[in-house]
Amino acid sequence: MAPRTLFDKIWDHHVVETLPDGTSILYIDRHLLHEVTSPQAFEGLRLAGRRLRHPEMTVAVVDHNVPTSDRTQPIEEPESRNQIETLERNVKEFGVPYIPLLSANQGIVHVVGPEQGISLPGMTIVCGDSHTSTHGAMGALAFGIGTSEVEHVMATQTILQRPAKNMRVTVEGTLGAGVSAKDVMLAIIGHIGTAGGTGHVIEFAGSAIRGLDMAGRMTICNMSIEAGARAGLVAPDDVTFEYVRGRPFAPKGDDFEKAVAYWRTLSSDEGAHFDTEVTLRAEDIAPSLTWGTSPETVLPITATVPDPAQEPDEAKRVQMQRMLDYMGLEAGQKIAGTPVDVVFIGSCTNSRIEDLRAAAEVAAGRKVADGVRAMIVPGSGLVKRQAEEEGLDKIFLDAGFEWREAGCSMCLGMNPDRLTPGQRCASTSNRNFEGRQGPGGRTHLLSPAMAAAAAVTGCLTDVRELA
Amino acid sequence: MDKFTVLSAVAAALPEANIDTDKIIPARFLKTTRRTGLGKHAFDSMRYLPDGSENPDFVLNKQPWRQAEILVTYDNLGCGSSREHAPWALLDFGIRCVIAPSFADIFFNNCFKNGILPIRLPREVCDALMADAAMGSNAKLTVDLPRQVVIRPDGQEVPFEIDPFRKHMLLEGLDDIGQTLKHEGEIETFESSVAKELPWMPKISFD
Numbered sequence: 113m114a115p116r117t118l119f120d121k122i123w124d125h126h127v128v129e130t131l132p133d134g135t136s137i138l139y140i141d142r143h144l145l146h147e148v149t150s151p152q153a154f155e156g157l158r159l160a161g162r163r164l165r166h167p168e169m170t171v172a173v174v175d176h177n178v179p180t181s182d183r184t185q186p187i188e189e190p191e192s193r194n195q196i197e198t199l200e201r202n203v204k205e206f207g208v209p210y211i212p213l214l215s216a217n218q219g220i221v222h223v224v225g226p227e228q229g230i231s232l233p234g235m236t237i238v239c240g241d242s243h244t245s246t247h248g249a250m251g252a253l254a255f256g257i258g259t260s261e262v263e264h265v266m267a268t269q270t271i272l273q274r275p276a277k278n279m280r281v282t283v284e285g286t287l288g289a290g291v292s293a294k295d296v297m298l299a300i301i302g303h304i305g306t307a308g309g310t311g312h313v314i315e316f317a318g319s320a321i322r323g324l325d326m327a328g329r330m331t332i333c334n335m336s337i338e339a340g341a342r343a344g345l346v347a348p349d350d351v352t353f354e355y356v357r358g359r360p361f362a363p364k365g366d367d368f369e370k371a372v373a374y375w376r377t378l379s380s381d382e383g384a385h386f387d388t389e390v391t392l393r394a395e396d397i398a399p400s401l402t403w404g405t406s407p408e409t410v411l412p413i414t415a416t417v418p419d420p421a422q423e424p425d426e427a428k429r430v431q432m433q434r435m436l437d438y439m440g441l442e443a444g445q446k447i448a449g450t451p452v453d454v455v456f457i458g459s460c461t462n463s464r465i466e467d468l469r470a471a472a473e474v475a476a477g478r479k480v481a482d483g484v485r486a487m488i489v490p491g492s493g494l495v496k497r498q499a500e501e502e503g504l505d506k507i508f509l510d511a512g513f514e515w516r517e518a519g520c521s522m523c524l525g526m527n528p529d530r531l532t533p534g535q536r537c538a539s540t541s542n543r544n545f546e547g548r549q550g551p552g553g554r555t556h557l558l559s560p561a562m563a564a565a566a567a568v569t570g571c572l573t574d575v576r577e578l579a
Numbered sequence: 580m581d582k583f584t585v586l587s588a589v590a591a592a593l594p595e596a597n598i599d600t601d602k603i604i605p606a607r608f609l610k611t612t613r614r615t616g617l618g619k620h621a622f623d624s625m626r627y628l629p630d631g632s633e634n635p636d637f638v639l640n641k642q643p644w645r646q647a648e649i650l651v652t653y654d655n656l657g658c659g660s661s662r663e664h665a666p667w668a669l670l671d672f673g674i675r676c677v678i679a680p681s682f683a684d685i686f687f688n689n690c691f692k693n694g695i696l697p698i699r700l701p702r703e704v705c706d707a708l709m710a711d712a713a714m715g716s717n718a719k720l721t722v723d724l725p726r727q728v729v730i731r732p733d734g735q736e737v738p739f740e741i742d743p744f745r746k747h748m749l750l751e752g753l754d755d756i757g758q759t760l761k762h763e764g765e766i767e768t769f770e771s772s773v774a775k776e777l778p779w780m781p782k783i784s785f786d
Contacts (some may be wrong), residue, residue, distance in 0.1 A: 131744060137765070149662065198727075209785050256660075268756060268763075292657075428596070431597075524606040541601075543601070547605050
């Protein structure tokens, strides 16, 4: 057999049948549900009189809509409450395993999946959420789907797909001080652009990627979608297997050893063909952030805001100027030193225990700057509990951060955590689109350490200066 | 799902790249449990001023483009979230066809599932179609799916590519699930072979 990529191997292993025009019926091992993109799919099943084929391969959790403050009171917002109650009725009717709001296991679906051992190497994993790419860090083929496809998976446990092209992004070398997985991914997106990965699945490789812990790999794969890719992947290795071992839904005992033997076959063969190859040197990556309203508008923190006048393409020039106006920035100004109003540390990109430790290291012994609202939103109830066991909550609270309950929170402004018009936010989330964090809100994407640095100085800051 | 065959309609030009799904339908409008009714929020931040009144400068607020059924944009249309609310909002507004040099993958898929035809055409062709669109109701575009051509007001025909399977599904207004369930036997065979090969595959239950 010709050498195959990791993507090819997982794909081939899940093809039920390929139709004459090249579309494949692809089997799905794990289907994750949340309250926002599932109600219409359940309704579709009900109207067609169809059953949900495999509830034991499906898990539902509430995350997008939920308040991250006190949860013992009923949810105030009637539409949010309705969406959550609708999910609760649906999981009951169709027998889907469900993690309720008040469970310690509740959290952001892309934090919960790996944490519970629901997402495992070699699997196909889908969810009605584009950041499903996160689970690619497990060495799984994981991608976001629309609600019609959610219904299709519910009814058939398969999806109709054509194979993606293969891209490999190799990052070799050693990351510098203050440089994290988030900076690596921002640098990659800045390099290839938000459509750079369109039609591709990206395998992340190289010594700098191998050197990352699982949380870092999840951050990288999470933002594959911001590079336009269908999915991101990291080949599973001992770091992965040790992460998986002992998790609630991981195979146990002999089964675990059998699973690992299979998982060890999951890497790209020597000589496998990649349609596109991109290489970055770890040493070239600085602590980075975005200046505009597209995730590709990436700058090292030491840089100045670009000048639209230098852009030859008229449509792009107009768009750059529009971004500067929206963001309230001037061409040529230093990005460092720009005052922030809000700091948000959380989201499926950066809300794991490792992310909170990185932020706490910067926050320890310092105070949130006057006039800045700084929020820490753990990715799950279990992350929150572990952070409290490690005393991180105390560090944050002493410094003046808010210590909140798990959920998507300010990443997408569909729960009470939102920016108000004109507010500038240093955010560890994944999208800086206009209005993403609330109408008129201004988002700078950056790492947890950089976000914490912004909180304690009150402005966008090179975290290395606080070392 | 409505069939898509031949559409002759007013086209609106949105000469921007990277029109993301938050722009097409902001997250705060995703709290519905229905597929319909989102048209009034389509392009909310571009269509309405901060006080909630219509932005008179936005193309879809002007005549005849309020009746537009075709949208023409630049690259990477529909990037961002997987929300199917984006094509639902477009459809509810009345859009049946979107034309751009490139699309984000999930949005592209989601369009087909809702009877919206996404067409990839080179940037210079999109420029020409945008110029046609600017002429308003005197210059309707015709999208002929059976023949796979866009017909410009001057009669020029621009051919486009589409997967045969997707074309068939659109022309007939078919539901994917019904099609896939015809292969239920193959799905069962696949499931039993995986159960033998990977017997350790865990099942999820909180009971």
